[in-house]
Amino acid sequence: MSDEYNYTIKDFESSFRPTWCNGCGNFAQWRAIRQALIELELLPEEVVTVSGIGCSSHMPNFLNVFGLQTVHGRGIPVATGIRLANPHLTVLVYGGDGDVYGIGGNHFLHACRRNVDIITIVSNNFVYGLTTGQASATTPVGTITRTTPRGSIENPINPITVAISAGATFVARAFSGDLEHLTYVIKEAIAHRGFAFVDVFSPCITFNKNQTFNYFRERVYKLEEIGHDKDDYFEALDLSNQRFFKEKLPIGIFYQIENKTTYEERDFALNQGVIPAHADLELSDEQIEAITKEFY
């Protein structure tokens, strides 16, 4: 395989150019995702990116893989259906904080506990960008936005803590200002067996003057550099709870357990090697007998 694999980053690029603002954090992720796919030697036809609605959710437009954009917040369930119907595919959900933590929050919780082997990357810019700057689920208290002109009065969600508590088997954070580390985290997430979640600090240069590239540059440090033991559940929770937006902000893999069975391995059809997407549509006499016996 390795000898034949000769895809380049260009091959994963679609003919449609990104429409994000110049300087948007999403560009780094566009690059990192393609880089990670190549390093993992994945074939474009075996990758599906699924998104919802928002600036970041335009991502599948710009990648030359199978791309499916859904409605606001529904990337995760649609991706789950894709993966369960064909477990040979690499299924990557990509969306923003409004999409995944706000309107799609319920699906996010259940994806964490379900452990279907999909990857969810959230471009977290702490604001609704595409609708021109309203508060989101991650907007810090006191932030002035167009819907919170006197400052936000709601506490933000802590996605890392939520994901770990809800049972995700891979929980990480990265920063769009550090491409190399971002690529590393995304690559590890894709390679992970089970539900993988990456929250990416990804500044909105137009509607967020608080959480800027410089803001993060001054605060982030890498968990990989402090010798964090990523299978330590309590340490991971503790790190995820370090005071938000005041002091230092850890990035890297908070938590990963590699030997937990996935949903696919537990499913009574999939664990027998069935691929519903390719399954024979005809029924055998034995099957018909087995499923209709009770009616005679």
Place this chain on the structure above:
Amino acid sequence: MKKDVVIRFVGSAGDGLVSLGTLFGRILKKHNLNVLGFRSYQSVIRGGYNTYQIRFSRDEVLSVGEGADVIFLLNKHVANLHKSVVNKGAMVIYDSDTMDLDEFDYPSDIVKLDIPLVSITKDISKLKILKNIVGFGAIIQILGLDETLTKEVILEQFERKGEEVVSTNYEALDKGVKFALENQWPIIWEKHKYEKAQQMLITGNEALALGMISAGLKFYSGYPMTPATSIVHYLTKHLPKLGMIVKQTEDELAAVGMAIGAAYTGARSATGTSGGGFALMTELIGMAGIEEIPLVVINSQRAGPSTGMATKTAQADLFQAYGASHGEFPKVIIAPCCVDESFLVGREALEIAEKYQVAVIVLMDLYLSEQIATIRKLDMKKKNQRYGIENNPSDKFVRYKITKTGVSPRTIPGTVKGMHFTGSSERNEEGTSLASTLAGLPETLPIRESMVEKRMRKLEYIQKEFPEPKIVGSDKAEITLITWGSTKYIVQEAIQELMNEGIEANQLHLKYLNPLNSEKVIEILSKASKTICVEQNYTGQMSDYLRMKTGINADAHLRRWDGEPITTTQVVEKVKEVVKNE
């Protein structure tokens, strides 16, 4: 002797009414009798007032019937509640150890049949529930049913619980038979010679599930909601044998989302719910519409709005289905009328969805989903054809190519050179979104126009697949009854009754609601002398729909919205009233 018999079990949740009704249905099926059963119940897990009514005949059974010939009261609480609905001449069987019917002021024109069920049962076993089988014994005696055939069913039912359980059940049955015989209980159904049964005893939802399975259903997702949940129950039971995925989801948004995701990969997929869940699904139904992903959504209607009456029937989601989701996209709506047809519609829905890459909505209702009927053996063997999947695309795959029928070839993930982008926004033929930088550019306006036309054009071709609506009955009838969904055979029974009274009525039953063959409906209705539209709602959704689609007003209406199915008598009376006022 009677032509058919209506038997009604009356109990509370927790009395095992469903198992009792099903078991009795199976006994009747064993006798090769035609059966139709329906449970009327409340949204409680224990207690309450529930009935399970079964009608059987050697002929076809068109409705579950009204007045019961035989009533079996399962506890004192319901005995008191049931007195006001007991019809004249009914035989009321009750346990004289636990209740005294004289206490409750029952009408005097009934036949009281008391049997000491508790004392009889005590002699056989400690299992109190066995008293129901003693009751069954007495019932089969007055119905002239065959004891050996009945025991065959008991054996099938209790075999896996061991020999002792079977033999105590046999003994209970014998004692019941003996008691009725010794006490000279009247016999209302003559003893027949019964041929071996070839029929199936199955509910509307189960038949629908079998239809989908035979059409190659590989993925079904759902969130529990009465009366659609039994589809998931049935499919889940058999999923390992079928190699399919059945997924209970966190909500209906996820249910329809997962079904769409699975369908996108090529797996034939469906989801099901009732009105409230359907409301949540609608945004994604529109997405499947614009993305041209095959999708089947079942809405088994119940009385709404909101929680409404969760365990009661209605046909009040026609407009919800027709108007589901914002914007315009081709949407197919099919409403099966009975258990057999639920099977066929389940099959047809998946096929149409894939062939035309559209959303197909199957409108069931609680009365149909939950009725249990004997039907002829279903033909599960089917050669399923695949439609529109391109396995070897050329270098540049164009997913949304504009074609004559509006259907474009699609590639499924995993197909080499098949990559493309499918967005929920409007697009050009290649799939590139017109929503952002291309939106509103002069050159994109005609693209938007032709994309909408392409999708909507599918309906013309889908309509050609459907058989034309037709009139059932005499062309010269003085009344034409318009029906849709589960009221079809109730109305047919009424038409037969009316014929005996010298009133001629015919029926226009609509199964394919969208696309509707308006031309044919106009042709039929313009010839009709007087029309009555029959439906289970307050506002007359079908009358309004027909007026909208054909410009024709029904002359009269029969509507019921209290949650119970329309009865034959109601139809007969309505027709007589209309005829009289002419």
